[in-house]
Amino acid sequence: MTKHPLLQMIKLQKKGTPVGIYSVCSANEFVIEAALERGKQTKSIVLIEATSNQVNQYGGYTGMKPKDFMKFVEKIAKKVNFPMDRIILGGDHLGLLTWTHLDEKQAMKEASKLIELYVLAGFTKIHIDTSMRVADDDQQAMLSTGVIARRGAELAEVAEKAYAKLKAKSPNALHPVFIVGSEVPIPGGAQEEEEGVAVTKVKDCQQTINTFHEAFLSKNLKEAWNHVIAVVVQPxxxxxDSTVIEYDRKKARTLTKSLKAYKNLVFEGHSTDYQTKIALKEMVEDGIAILKVGPGLTFAAREAMFALANIEEALLKGTKTKPSKFIEVLEEVMLKNPRNWQKHYHGNAQQLAFKRKYSFSDRCRYYLPNEKVQAALETLITNINTIGIPYSLLSQYMPVQYTKVREGIIPCTAEALIKDRIVNCMDEYLYATHQEKLG
Incomplete structure (x- = not known):
């Protein structure tokens, strides 16, 4: 690539061609492998993003620094023979999120290091998010757009300096594109059940754009501003846990029409998980060209793992082969380490047990890397692949994959079945985005 594909996306959008891209916000190996395999089949660019609490200079909850995450993706790309130059690596909510317990000076120092490492590692889509209060901000007052923009511009300056260092070593390195704004819950999902959400007001969106523009120019960051391609909005x-608020283009129309005033900007939509393919298509048509999806992908992976566990139980009942007990092990680990779900799930014991397994928020994803859970998953995969799945059982628990197996589209292996369930979700985004037109 000699030009960033997302600049081509902007060009097409402004010509009236509804092209977008979906963002794989996940560090799950099955998810990333499925995305790259599907990208290869559809000849599409693939966008993969890591959040600042997932991947940072201290390792985040994945244990990976930005360079590690890049190598992690590179290893999977090599496995499936997908070219790295067709992968866009993005950093989501890069800024103050992980450092809100510090005062501004120290928090900005940490955020600056975070941004620098992401850019130096070759991440070329950078969401600068300075929308949260730090320790010495007034905790009772809303953070002003001016303060948010000033901090954001400071981090953009860091990114520009890091890019200059990178380009000195790698002359063909793409200039990163920037996303500003944050009209969404914190990464990881809302902590309360949402009864309704308000579409971003046009005046608030315009204020964000104008204030950021002024802040960038005040620091002589005209070139950086030319690479700001999107603003995050709540469409x-x-x-x-079990409900989805559907996109209503009529309610969003005033906001989406306001995009016409900006020749180089589209909207980025977060929490687009579980939207229908028609709703996703309408969003792209309305200028919400970057569609973030995370929990929806690991939710699909978890569904497939549970289906295989049920198949395993049916096959091994009354035999001497030891079952994986994957569902039970996952529950046991989640109960023993409740930190990643207890703020998000509410209710009585029965309701909590249900949500731990089946919530759309999919807090299960934080526990899949656990050693015990991984061991159970490996046993599950080994058992399934050793015994084989009768078509009648595959039809019972994974009817879509049953049809694909019968038609010779996918093999009947545990790994292929898990990845194809994830692909079911990805295909709805590919239907909406037409991202194969990006290169």
């Missing part, structure tokens, strides 16, 4: 979509 009226969200999901709870």
């Amino acid at each position: 009226g979509v969200e999901f709870g």
Whole structure:
């Protein structure tokens, strides 16, 4: 690539061609492998993003620094023979999120290091998010757009300096593109059930854009501003444990029409998980060209793992082969380490047990890397692949994959079945985005 594909996306959008891209916000190996395999089949660019609490200079909850995450993706790309130059690596909510317990000076120092490492590692889509209060901000007052923009411009300056260092070593390195704004819950999902969400007001969106523009220019960052391609808005979509707030283009129309005033900007929509493919298509048509999806992908992976566990139980009942007990092990680990779900799930014991397994928020994803869970998953995969799945059982638990197996589209292996369930979700985004037109 000699030009950033997302600049081509902007060009097409402004010509009236509804092209977008979906963002794989996940560090799950099955998810990333499925995305790259599907990208290869559809000849599409693939966008993969890591959040600042997932991947940072201290390792985040994945244990990976930005360079590690890049190598992690590179290893999977090599496995599936997908060219790295067709992968866009993005950093989501890069800024103060992980450092809100510090005062501004120290928090900005940490955020600056974070941004620098992402850019130096070759991440070329950078969401600068300075929308949260730090320790020495007034905790009772809303943070002003001016303060948010000033901090954001300071981090953009860091990114520009890091890019200059990178380009000195790698002359063909793409200039990163920037996303500003944050009209969404914190990364990881809302902590309360959403009863309704308000679409971003046009005046608030305009104020964000104008204030950021002024802040960038005040620091002589004209070139950086030319690479700001999107602003995060709330287009009226969200999901709870078992509910989804659908995109309503009529309610969002005033906001989406306001995009016409900006020749180089589109909207980025977060929490687009579980929207229908028609709703996703309408969002792209309305200028919400970057569609973030995370929990929806690991939710699909978890569904497939549970289906295989049920198949395993049916096959091994009354035999001497030891079952994986994957569902039980996952529950045991989640109960023993409740930190990643207890703020998000509410209710009585029965309701909590249900949500731990089946919530759309999919807090399960934080526990899949656990050693015990991984061991159970490996046993599950080994058992399934050793015994084989009768078509009648595959039809019972994974009817879509049953049809694909019968038609010779996918093999009947545990790994292929898990990845194809994830692809079911990805295909709805590919239907909406037409991202194969980006290169």
